[in-house]
Amino acid sequence: MRLLVAEDNASLARSLANGLREEGFAVDVTSDGTEALHFATTTPYDCIILDIMLPGTDGWEIVSRLRDAKLSSPVLFLTARDAMEDRVRGLNLGADDYLVKPFAWEELLARVRALLRRRYEVRSPLIQIADLTIDTTRHLVSRGGENIKLSTREFSLLSYLAARQGEVVTRRDIWTHLYDDVDESTSNVIDVYIAYLRAKIDKGRSPKLIHTRHGAGYVLAANP
Amino acid sequence: MTRRIVIAILLSVALVLLLSDLLGYWAIRSVLLEDLDQTILARINTLPQLGSESTASVAKDPNDRYVIENDLGQNLALPAGFSQQAQARRTVLRKDFTTVADGSRYRTLTVKTIAWNPQTKADSIPVTVVYSASAAHFDQLLARLLGSLLVVNVLVASAAALVARWSSASALKPLKNTAEIIGTIDERHLDRRIEVDKLPTELVPVAERLNEMVARLQGSFDRRRQFIADASHELRGPVAALLTTLEVCAKRPRDSEEYQRVLVDCLTNAQVLRSLVQSLMDQVKSERFGQEVAREPASPNEIIQQCAVVANALAAPLNVQVSIHADPLPCIETAPHLLRSVIMNVLTNAVEYNRPGGRVTLTASYAGSQLSISVADTGKGIPADDLPRIGNPFFRVDRVRTLTSAHHMGLGMFLVQTHLQTLGGTISIQSTLGEGTTVQMSIPAPTVAPVDPASHAVST
Numbered sequence A: 001m002r003l004l005v006a007e008d009n010a011s012l013a014r015s016l017a018n019g020l021r022e023e024g025f026a027v028d029v030t031s032d033g034t035e036a037l038h039f040a041t042t043t044p045y046d047c048i049i050l051d052i053m054l055p056g057t058d059g060w061e062i063v064s065r066l067r068d069a070k071l072s073s074p075v076l077f078l079t080a081r082d083a084m085e086d087r088v089r090g091l092n093l094g095a096d097d098y099l100v101k102p103f104a105w106e107e108l109l110a111r112v113r114a115l116l117r118r119r120y121e122v123r124s125p126l127i128q129i130a131d132l133t134i135d136t137t138r139h140l141v142s143r144g145g146e147n148i149k150l151s152t153r154e155f156s157l158l159s160y161l162a163a164r165q166g167e168v169v170t171r172r173d174i175w176t177h178l179y180d181d182v183d184e185s186t187s188n189v190i191d192v193y194i195a196y197l198r199a200k201i202d203k204g205r206s207p208k209l210i211h212t213r214h215g216a217g218y219v220l221a222a223n224p
Numbered sequence B: 001m002t003r004r005i006v007i008a009i010l011l012s013v014a015l016v017l018l019l020s021d022l023l024g025y026w027a028i029r030s031v032l033l034e035d036l037d038q039t040i041l042a043r044i045n046t047l048p049q050l051g052s053e054s055t056a057s058v059a060k061d062p063n064d065r066y067v068i069e070n071d072l073g074q075n076l077a078l079p080a081g082f083s084q085q086a087q088a089r090r091t092v093l094r095k096d097f098t099t100v101a102d103g104s105r106y107r108t109l110t111v112k113t114i115a116w117n118p119q120t121k122a123d124s125i126p127v128t129v130v131y132s133a134s135a136a137h138f139d140q141l142l143a144r145l146l147g148s149l150l151v152v153n154v155l156v157a158s159a160a161a162l163v164a165r166w167s168s169a170s171a172l173k174p175l176k177n178t179a180e181i182i183g184t185i186d187e188r189h190l191d192r193r194i195e196v197d198k199l200p201t202e203l204v205p206v207a208e209r210l211n212e213m214v215a216r217l218q219g220s221f222d223r224r225r226q227f228i229a230d231a232s233h234e235l236r237g238p239v240a241a242l243l244t245t246l247e248v249c250a251k252r253p254r255d256s257e258e259y260q261r262v263l264v265d266c267l268t269n270a271q272v273l274r275s276l277v278q279s280l281m282d283q284v285k286s287e288r289f290g291q292e293v294a295r296e297p298a299s300p301n302e303i304i305q306q307c308a309v310v311a312n313a314l315a316a317p318l319n320v321q322v323s324i325h326a327d328p329l330p331c332i333e334t335a336p337h338l339l340r341s342v343i344m345n346v347l348t349n350a351v352e353y354n355r356p357g358g359r360v361t362l363t364a365s366y367a368g369s370q371l372s373i374s375v376a377d378t379g380k381g382i383p384a385d386d387l388p389r390i391g392n393p394f395f396r397v398d399r400v401r402t403l404t405s406a407h408h409m410g411l412g413m414f415l416v417q418t419h420l421q422t423l424g425g426t427i428s429i430q431s432t433l434g435e436g437t438t439v440q441m442s443i444p445a446p447t448v449a450p451v452d453p454a455s456h457a458v459s460t
Helices: A010-022 A033-042 A059-068 A084-093 A105-119 A152-163 A171-178 A189-201 B002-045 B136-184 B201-250 B256-288 B300-318 B336-352 B384-389 B412-423
Strands: A002-006 A026-030 A047-051 A075-079 A097-100 A126-129 A132-135 A140-143 A146-148 A210-213 A217-220 B065-069 B091-099 B105-117 B122-134 B296-298 B321-326 B332-334 B359-367 B370-377 B426-432 B436-444
Touching: A002 A010, A002 A033, A002 A171, A010 A026, A010 A105, A010 B201, A010 B256, A026 A033, A033 A047, A033 A059, A047 A059, A047 A105, A059 A075, A059 A084, A075 A084, A075 A105, A084 A097, A097 A105, A105 B201, A126 A152, A132 A152, A152 A171, A152 A189, A152 A217, A171 A189, A171 A217, A189 A210, B002 B091, B002 B105, B002 B122, B002 B136, B105 B136, B136 B201, B201 B256, B296 B300, B296 B336, B300 B321, B300 B336, B300 B359, B332 B336, B336 B359, B336 B370, B336 B412, B336 B436, B384 B426, B412 B426, B412 B436
Parallel strands: A002 A026, A002 A047, A047 A075, A075 A097, B321 B359
Antiparallel strands: A126 A132, A132 A140, A140 A146, A210 A217, B065 B122, B091 B105, B105 B122, B296 B332, B359 B370, B370 B436, B426 B436
8 A cells, every 4th residue: 555645844755655665555755845845646546645734735625626636536634733623624534544643553544444445445454365364453364364574575465455355456556556756666566575475375276366468467356 | 888878878778767756746845735834824814713704614623733822922811702804914924743752743833923802893913823734645645656666667667678688689780791701711711701781880880990901811811822832843753753753762772873873862852852941931031021121221332232243153064154344232121031042042143044145234213212133144035924923932933943943943033022022122024025024123122321422332
C-alpha cells in the first residue's frame, strides 16, 4: 500500500515515513503543500496523511482540489487544531478522518489501516481465502492452521493481492502501490517476490492460490 | 437596605404621631377641663346657702362637696336670706385635682365671691367657696381619648410600616434583579450585562460603569483564551514530532547511527519547545508586571549598541548589512530591559526577514521627551491585509516554520507591542511588498541628565 505523508515538521515527517515503511507501507514524503498536491494528483495513493498548516498550499486547499478532480485517495488530516469547526471543515471538504496532534503512533496506524480496508472494501482486518488467513493488523499469515513467516515485503505484496482478491493485479499496479520514490528496486523484483510467496504459501499445498495471467498480471483466489 | 428604609419611615411616622397626639390630647383635655370648670362654677352659683338670683336650677351631683369659708378660712354658716351678690366679682382662686382616700379624683375650685342679703342690700360678706366635684367623668373621657388615640396610632403605624416595606421593596426590586444578574456573571458568562433601561435613573451610572468593567474583563479574557489556544496549538507540533519520533524508534532495536539521528531530531524539537516556553514566560511576565515596571536611568545609545552587536552577528551569515544612525541621546528614565527587548526584536526581525545582500537601517533621535526609533529593512514586505494582525501572538506573515528559525514563534512583534504599551509608546508600520518595511516607534521618556558629552553618535 502506498502512502503520502505531507508534514512540514521535518523530524515528524521523517519519523512517520520510517515508521510506516517498517510496517510494510511504501511512503512518499513532502514538507510542501504545493508539492503534496502535485504528488497526490499524479499517484493513486492508498492513503494521504496530511498536515493542515503546510507552506505553499494548505491541507484544506489540497483536499478540496483533490475532490474537485474526482480523486478518491483517502485523506487523514493531522491537525494541531482541535476546535470542532476545524475538524468539521476538514471532513466536509472531503477528508476521511482526522487525528489531533500529538497522537499515539498505534492510533495513527490503526486509522490508516481502517482507511485502507475501506478503500479496498475489506470489512475485517482478518482476510480469509480458502484455508489461507491473513491478519493485516498483526502481520500474521497462516495456511491450514500452520503459521507462515513472511518478510515485510512479502507480507505487503500478499496483503495487496488479498485486498484485491479475485481481481487481476497488474505488475504496474504492484509497482505503483508497493514501491515508493526512494525505492531503488528494478521491476523484475516483483517476479522475484511472487516466486518467494508461492514457495511459502502454495508449495506442497492445494488448491494453489496465486495464479499468473500471462501478459496481464497475478490473481489471488481460491479458484483459478 | 430595605430594613433600614422601613425603620427610618417608621421612626418618622412615630415622631409625627407622637407630636400630633400630644397636641391633640392637650387641646382636647383643656376643652374638657374648661367644660368641667364651667359646670362647677355654675353649681357654685346655685348653691342654696348662697341663693341664686337666677331661676335656672343646676342638677347637682350627690357626690359634690363644698365648704363656705370666711376670709379667715373659718367655716361660715351664712344667715338665712343671704345670697350671692349678683354683681359680685367672682374670682377663681385655685383650680386643682384632689384624690380622696377611696382613690376617686375630684376637681376642686376655690372661688372668692361676696354674699349679701338681697332684701336689705346690705351686710355684704366676702366668702370663699371651696367646691369639689367628681372628676370621674372627665377622667373617663380622657381615658377613652387615650385609648382611641392608641388604637389609631397602632393602625397608622402598621399601615405606614406596610407601605414603607412595599415601596422600598418595589424601589429596590431592580437592584435585586441587578444583583442576580451580577451573581451569574463568571468567566464563562462574561457576555451578560445589566439591563440599564430597567433601572431607576439613580442607578444607571453605576450599572453602566459595571457593564463597561465586565466588557473590559470579557475582552481581556477573550484575548487570554485566544492566546492560550494559540500557544497550545504551537506546542502540539513539536510535541507530536517528539512523541512519534520516539515511539517509532522504540518499536525495534536500531543501530547507533540511527539512534544518533533520532536524538538530534528530538533535541531540535525540544529546543523549539524551550524557546516557546521562554516566549510564554516573557509574555506572562510582561503581563503580570504590567504598569508597575521599575524605571531607572539608562542610555539609549548603549542599549542600541548592545542590540546592534546581536543583529550584526545574525546579519553576517545572511549577507545583510546593518547600519545604526543614532544621535547622541540623553540618559532617560525607562525600563531598560523592555526597551532592549523592543529594539532587539524589531532589529532581528528586520535582519531575518530580509533578502541576502539586503540592508537594515536603524535611526534614533530624541525630542520633546520622546525617544524616536525607526528600523527600515529591504525585505519582502508585509501584505496590507496582514498589517493589522502583525501584533497578534503567534502571527507569522508566512506560515512556514523551519527548525532553523525555531525562535520564530510569531511572538516577537506581539512582545514588542506589549512592551511598548507598558512603556506608553506607540508603533506604526509602513510596508511596501517587495521593497521593505519601516517600523517607527515613539517612546515617552523623561531625561535624567543633559546630553552626556562623553557619549557620541554610534555608527556601525
